Amino acid sequence: MSVNQEFRPKIVAFCCNWCSYAGADLAGSSRLSYPADVKIIRVPCSCRVNPMFILRAFEKGADGVILCGCHPGDCHYSTGNYYARRRMTLLFSMLDFMGVENGRTRVEWVSAAEGVKFSTVMNDFVEKIRSLGENVRLGDLRCKK
């Protein structure tokens, strides 16, 4: 396998306050580890995540962006995650077209009770990003050191 173990990707995870952020907390209190490459940003709901934020992350050198929300039907605000899902479907296919592989973007539903799932998802996502290597598209060269 040609995975570069030295490569430490930058990964931004947007987590909704009610389900996924709590799921991440549960992963923490259950000591379920996942790589430190993942940094979480708390948002009230997955529908708060503007596609601009994701483009911005890639522009600033992120290698992967993951959006986590409540399971369909379980959104704290009833319908927010449906909006998020539709927006992201569109955005991800556009990003793919622009050369940011589909593997670098992901939407996952993680409930407050799913600490195990959160950790599994993050481990899996990081592994995927590591296998894809550094993201070279969209990056603003001025942001590179």
Add this chain to the structure above:
Amino acid sequence: MIFSYYPGCTLRNKAKDLDAYARASAEALGFTLQELDNWQCCGGVYPLGTDEIASKLSSVRALAEAKDKGQDLVTLCSACHHVLKRVNDDMTNVEDIRTRANNYMKLAEPYAGETKVLHFLEVLRDVVGFDTLKEKVVNPLTGQKIAAYYGCLLLRPGKIMALDDPENPKLLEDFIRALGAEPVVYPYRNECCGGYISLKEPDMAKNMCNTINESAKGFGAECFITACPLCRYNLNKTEQGLPVYYFTELLAEALGVKEGAL
């Protein structure tokens, strides 16, 4: 309707009748079993080891041939059915086995579990339908009390075989009813007959078959039907045991095609 057909080693030898009655009945019911051109023995038992590839290849070959023909693959013998269905499940769901098997086989197009494996009984139930079967019966077996013997391989593991409820199956009972006879339900119909153990430990197999026989007799059965030549062989060793028939023999009889089938 034409199905690809995998007879297996025993149906070409000791269990020729299981095969012949099935083919004759199939024609009577309006479908054809078309034997695969190049089938090899399935090995009799499913290789459980996750690292065993070579012993699964004969099954993959059969599955891939059926795929090329675009047909579902029908089997009769419980053991062949068990092996083919499980290997097919591996090829569908276990990436490691799929990759390694395809690397060996070097098929024009890699095989990934596309073929649907059906037991002959599934064809009767899901394609022909037991209601239709009932209509086509010319010699109903009225009054006969028949115990269905499933054995273990036909049903287990339930998740993969997905043939029927592994603990309380109905398939053969419904089949018996369709032929006009009366099914006898007894608790040991899904317990093992001893299988290959009878070669070196014949007494063990005899004990098991005794239990099965006693239970079926106790509930009033007059005979067994089975789909497996090995089950039949073992059950036949029971002293004063009930007679054992292949289910296809009774099917051919009920459909009036028994004469001349052999």
Add this chain to the structure above:
Amino acid sequence: MNAKEQVQQISGVNPYKCMKCGKCSATCPAYEEMDIKPHQFVSYVQSGNIEALAACKSMWKCLSCFACVERCPRDVQPGRILDAARQIVVRQRGGNYLTAEEIPPLVDEDLPQQLLVSAYRRYKR
């Protein structure tokens, strides 16, 4: 790879999922013939006592009927563990439980080919 890891790898079973309920032993039709009982297969792997497992008689008595696999509430599949131990034995030189010379006297007129094929697969490399 040590023997314990080898068994785990060949069987694909995680013995630590076992909750020691004994349902496998409750359900095994060959139980009386076995020296090491189905629920013990799991604990032998847990404790790494593969040598004893590989020397047991049980592996030649198992019917591969999958009753333990079907009914196990923890999806541990003791039958697979035993089969892995059997694999380790038959893959070694001289580990066969059945030789060609033994067969002729065992065969009778009705014996289905399937029986020989299966026994060969299970007992022999």
Add this chain to the structure above:
Amino acid sequence: MQRIGVFVCHCGSNIAATVDVKKVAEMARLEPGVVFADDYQYMCSEAGQAKIGAAIKEYNLTGLVVCSCSPRMHEATFRKCAERYGLNPYMVEIANIREHCSWIHKDMEEATQKAVILARAAIAKVNLNAPLQAGESRVTKRALVIGGGIAGIQTALDIADAGYEVDIVEKTPSIGGRMSQLDKTFPTLDCSACILTPKMVDAAGHEKIKIYTYSEVEKVSGFVGDFTVDIRKKARSVDEAKCTGCGVCQEKCPSKKTPSEFNRGLNNRSAIYTPFAQAIPNVPVIDREACIKFKTGKCGVCEKVCQAGAINYAQEDEIITEKYGAIVVATGFDTIKLDKYDEYAYSQSKDVITSLELERIMNAAGPTKGHLERLSDGKAPKEIVFVQCVGSRCSDERGKPYCSKICCMYTAKHAMLIRDKYPDVNVTVFYIDVRTPGKNFDEFYRRAVEEYGVNYIKGQVGKVAPQPDGSLLVQGSDLIDNKQIKIKADMVVLATAIEPNQGVRNIATMLTASIDTNNFLTEAHPKLRPVESPTAGVFLSGVCQGPKDIPETVSQAGAAAVKVIGLLAKDKLTTNPCTAQADELLCNGCSNCAKVCPYGAITYETRQVNDHGIREDRRIAVVNKALCQGCGACTVTCPSGAMDLQGFSNRQLIAEVDAICR
């Protein structure tokens, strides 16, 4: 420019063991806007908070970043602290360096590096924070309890006794729930009905409690303090005001072939029925599926025999809309279906029964009038086998992964009662573990063994085989003796796993309350907030939250009631100030935001704006702060970027992204 203070918590060794806290503070000092950074052992302690206060004064701080545990844990603590020392509480941000960092990483260098980045993101955000003022909303002083079992009844009684109005909505024709089906209760062997019925009567007679039976919650809108709920009162076909509960209609009803839900299908009931004699209300319902009048138009016997003229075939479902300040979920449990466990022959033999069915058989009002007998032939059993953990503790898809918690104790109870009443009956219990934590629980189980001679065997049952003579051959293992044993039994009782009631998922969705993979409702915190749902104003009572026995259920019911009372006692609630706001200069009045708002919080008005000196009338979005819950759906949908969310603004989130990717 902000003047930010950064406070890094050690959390004892929880953080400090894996994160170099001094390094985090040191690195934070280098960030723009930071004028002070320090670390301390327990930031949330009084001394820690005093440290924060002192720094606010000394360095004239305008914003705080606390690097500590999850904001879900202590954000409120630190906001209050800030407020106490004169800072707007919304000028505080938390960097979660415990749950999201120290607890999941092992390498000190790696964890420290991540903590620095998380702190950096929080600092970047605080730099853009603005003081926010929480608004106020009203509290409707009435509570709704969904489910009328012992959990719901107890919660309702406690709330009502504190002087607040409570409504109970119960799906079945009577309150009482599972407890009304039980014969005796462990560990004291009280008669279940004797202790439950008075509570049911109390609830029915309480001036503050209104009971809607044969009713279901259909729609929920609003939020804490101000929920609006639609309740569907299903047509009973019997006028509650007129019915005297004489029972003649049930006696005379010619359709008597419907399996009784209350008796778990062990016997039949009539089409017009009350589930049991002590039902509350004692008013029957007509099961329209079974009723001959409804099926064929002919019959009408009940109408003829009813002296009170209470039968009303034309009655229709009624929707009642009511406002509530708080909602308690108390939907309870059922036993799982056993169709996937037929190795125990449940569907093949009438003499293989569940424990709940045994409760009905043991009960004097049950199908056998309390006589222990086989349902197949009515004979008295001489050999009974109990099987534990049927469907519980299963990691395959057939069963449930959790322990159902109540089975060990009720099986000991059943075994003891049988041995007490029928000393000639042999009782064997197959168990995997006997779990009896609870006051007087283990003593109770030991009595079953030592005084009543119940035979406990460690091992599971593999197969139950019905025999031609009607007996059941139970094949199990005895792990202590290392034997496979076979017992010829007359009756087999399965300790069937319990699961949350059907329909609870639907209720959770209506309440936007979170639910786990096993359909148990999630609590706000597993230890510290066990009776609250993460959704404000929604509380949990009984088994809907997790398996529990009656004493635990009653305790939790009381606790949920206290939480409700605490909420209803307030006249106003402070609302979340993190609401959306439209920039009137950017808004073009396109109406997209209103379409995605789940609360109808956005309206439009024409307003005169001054756009760089040009005054003109424009159609502009206006957000109702009381209705907006701050999800942010509108902010993303807004094409002109006019809509933004306070506390989670576009600039703040982008600053966080930048800080992480830097």
